[in-house]
Amino acid sequence: MIEKTTDKQQTKEKPSTDIRIMDSSGCEGCPAHNRANLLKLGVDMEDWDFVVALAGNPNTGKSTVFNALTGLRQHTGNWPGKTVTRAEGGFEFGEARYKMVDLPGTYSLLATSLDEQVARNFILFGQPDVTVVVVDASRLERNLNLALQVMEITDRVVICLNLIDEAKRHGLEVDERRLARDLGVPVVPTSARYNQGLDELLNAIHEVAIGEVKPKPRRVKSHSPMLKAAVERLESQVLELYPNLPNSRWVALRLLDGDEDIIRSIRNGELGELITLDELSAEQRKELTPEVV
Ligand SMILES: Nc1nc2c(ncn2[C@@H]2O[C@H](COP(=O)(O)OP(=O)(O)OP(=O)(O)O)[C@@H](O)[C@H]2O)c(=O)[nH]1
Numbered sequence: 001m002i003e004k005t006t007d008k009q010q011t012k013e014k015p016s017t018d019i020r021i022m023d024s025s026g027c028e029g030c031p032a033h034n035r036a037n038l039l040k041l042g043v044d045m046e047d048w049d050f051v052v053a054l055a056g057n058p059n060t061g062k063s064t065v066f067n068a069l070t071g072l073r074q075h076t077g078n079w080p081g082k083t084v085t086r087a088e089g090g091f092e093f094g095e096a097r098y099k100m101v102d103l104p105g106t107y108s109l110l111a112t113s114l115d116e117q118v119a120r121n122f123i124l125f126g127q128p129d130v131t132v133v134v135v136d137a138s139r140l141e142r143n144l145n146l147a148l149q150v151m152e153i154t155d156r157v158v159i160c161l162n163l164i165d166e167a168k169r170h171g172l173e174v175d176e177r178r179l180a181r182d183l184g185v186p187v188v189p190t191s192a193r194y195n196q197g198l199d200e201l202l203n204a205i206h207e208v209a210i211g212e213v214k215p216k217p218r219r220v221k222s223h224s225p226m227l228k229a230a231v232e233r234l235e236s237q238v239l240e241l242y243p244n245l246p247n248s249r250w251v252a253l254r255l256l257d258g259d260e261d262i263i264r265s266i267r268n269g270e271l272g273e274l275i276t277l278d279e280l281s282a283e284q285r286k287e288l289t290p291e292v293v
């Protein structure tokens, strides 16, 4: 975890910026992250404007991208209460100060492992301003599974189409414009090992962070009225319990799917601990819990 003092030291030489940290009120160009939840997840946003999460399958070049963007300004530690390593660092772009968090490499966000749990909770509750999904251009099909899952949770996604050189070596060419159109989010081809495409990646991150680009991720729509009704019913029950839960629809879908981790975190109140405003009292929560699961 970054020491607060180190954060401050780091920002000493930074240019000042007029961007203000505000609650996620949905205002144009304002940071979208949930500052209080991030703090509970061990990420202090004091002195930073935006937070960027780096997600991706294992071995897709996340750390290479992370190192290239943050240089020496990085720290490693553990996620609070977990043995999973976390690296975080910082950079400036367009007069904004960015904190970048390298999430564990995962194939999905279904939280079947500790790594998946950490990555999922960070995106779900921390509500990063931008989540960069680093995908391997030579294994696109497999990698897009995670990208689609991230896109279910947040709109603020940029796809870093990495290992472009490797794909080319295998005679593969990815039409990134078509991919961006089909997915509804910016796609930036990179070859992080050779420092290619990283300026464009920074630019794409910045545009999404400041709201200049508003991705509209393609989501799988269900036309089943039964499913729709079930999701709506569950969602309103979840919201009754945790009125300020971000992504309540996603949580409802996971409950329908029998997601053990989400069920457990609703039962034991862990879900609520990550929500900061207008929480119900522990008593109220206890009363309502059995109806939900
Ligand atoms: N050819 C090529 N190799 C790359 C590129 N980006 C990363 N690599 C290499 O891919 C390997 C894995 O890179 P990492 O950055 O460690 O990948 P990671 O996603 O952080 O891996 P995990 O943390 O294990 O999930 C390293 O040997 C990198 O040098 C690239 O654009 N092209």
Ligand SMILES: [Mg+2]
Pocket: 062, 063, 064
């Ligand atoms: Mg790594």
